[in-house]
Amino acid sequence: MKKTILAFSRVSPSMLEPYADKYDIVIMSPEMGDMDAQFEAALPNAHGLIGGNRRLGEVELASAKNLEIISSISVGYDNYDLSYLNSRGIMLTNTPDVLNETTADLAFALILATARRIPELDDWTKDGNWSKTIDASHFGCDVHGKTLGIIGLGKIGEAIARRGRFGFGMNILYSGKTRKPQLEEELGARFVPQEQLLSESDFVCPVVPLTAETRNLIGQKELALIGAEGILINVSRGPVVDQDALIQALEEKTIRGAGLDVYVKEPLTDSRLFKLKNVVTVPHIGSATSDTRDAMAKRALDNLLMGLEGQWPRDLVNSQALRQ
Structure with a gap:
């Protein structure tokens, strides 16, 4: 059975398209209605999440029974409950250096x-x-x-x-x-x-x-x-x-x-x-250039795929998760 990737922000469909044969890919979009509703509907089947600017912890991830990795398109990771992720054995990666x-x-x-x-x-x-x-x-x-x-x-x-x-x-x-x-x-x-x-x-x-x-x-x-x-x-x-x-x-x-x-x-x-x-x-635009956001998304996608394929992701934040 294919693993499922849920892209909840900052990733273009064209970036994920080459992996559609290997993974079931769900890409959230404002054109498809309420973003929170889309996230909640797709979350139970998701093995990997990729995106940014979403707070994720015990409450938000309660239904994510298959989740293995969250690949955040950001450097900071204060939006994520590391203690909870560690207890679940869920890997978290970020995108340092790129920005x-x-x-x-x-x-x-x-x-x-x-x-x-x-x-x-x-x-x-x-x-x-x-x-x-x-x-x-x-x-x-x-x-x-x-x-x-x-x-x-x-x-x-x-x-x-x-x-x-x-x-x-x-x-x-x-x-x-x-x-x-x-x-x-x-x-x-x-x-x-x-x-x-x-x-x-x-x-x-x-x-x-x-x-x-x-x-x-x-x-x-x-x-x-x-x-x-x-x-x-x-x-x-x-x-x-x-x-x-x-x-x-x-x-x-x-x-x-x-x-x-x-x-x-x-x-x-x-x-x-x-x-x-x-x-x-200014409205939190530290990394907001096309070149940098594309580079961050590519780095995050590399991290995500490495985690889903059983490898140690390049930018793993919480190595404790792998010791659970």
């Missing part, structure tokens, strides 16, 4: 857009306000030669640091659990305590996974250390930053600004953030 450079591009876009007040001044210009040379009330701040602080110098953090160092001549500070001597030498980066990083950086960029330890990593105390001239950039996970504390700091201008790709609640449709000129908001 490092694209996410770093976005981080730097947010740095530049926030520092030079691009969205704000774009709106101001289009509203017909440019009747004379601008004055200091519309000035931004420089990026080149400033200090970039990165909390968590992993692959994405490293890619951001390279852009800062070699593209803009920035000084690089970093904090985290592990020192990176090679990068210190290559980038001139300095490993410092987090409090020092916050107080000395012009731009602060946390690039960490969401865990119990990193939830609200940047709160009221940390924002006060960033100070009135500092800018916060978040392309990691929304709950890494205490969003209420950030809004208060932006409203009171106790920090200069923020560039945000991620939020505590997503999609974000109504927020005090939208009323503020000193914050740039």
Whole structure:
């Protein structure tokens, strides 16, 4: 009997078509009605799931009696209940590395857009306000030669640091659990305590996974250390930053600004953030280019097929599942 693959998002039919002879393939689509209903109907027969942006745990997977593997088209995996998956022996894979450079591009876009007040001044210009040379009330701040602080110098953090160092001549500070001597030498980066990083950086960029330890990593105390001239950039996970504390700091201008790709609640449709000129908001687009999303889907499909064929997937998150 063929195994069944359920593609619940982010995979094109053409990508799965070559495997239709070997697997029964179910591809969910908004054109076919309610997505949750489609998922629930197909789940009992599914041996493998592939997609992203769906929270999956004990309740959601109760009927998935045949499930062997979930291949997530994402780097982060906080949407998945690892303890439950381990107890069921269900493998979980992700797509690391593929989106490092694209996410770093976005981080730097947010740095530049926030520092030079691009969205704000774009709106101001289009509203017909440019009747004379601008004055200091519309000035931004420089990026080149400033200090970039990165909390968590992993692959994405490293890619951001390279852009800062070699593209803009920035000084690089970093904090985290592990020192990176090679990068210190290559980038001139300095490993410092987090409090020092916050107080000395012009731009602060946390690039960490969401865990119990990193939830609200940047709160009221940390924002006060960033100070009135500092800018916060978040392309990691929304709950890494205490969003209420950030809004208060932006409203009171106790920090200069923020560039945000991620939020505590997503999609974000109504927020005090939208009323503020000193914050740039984009809708979680860190990996959202055609090239990168295609590469992520292909990597996820490779992981899925390896798992279904009894091999150890390249990007297995929970090796504990195979020990059940």
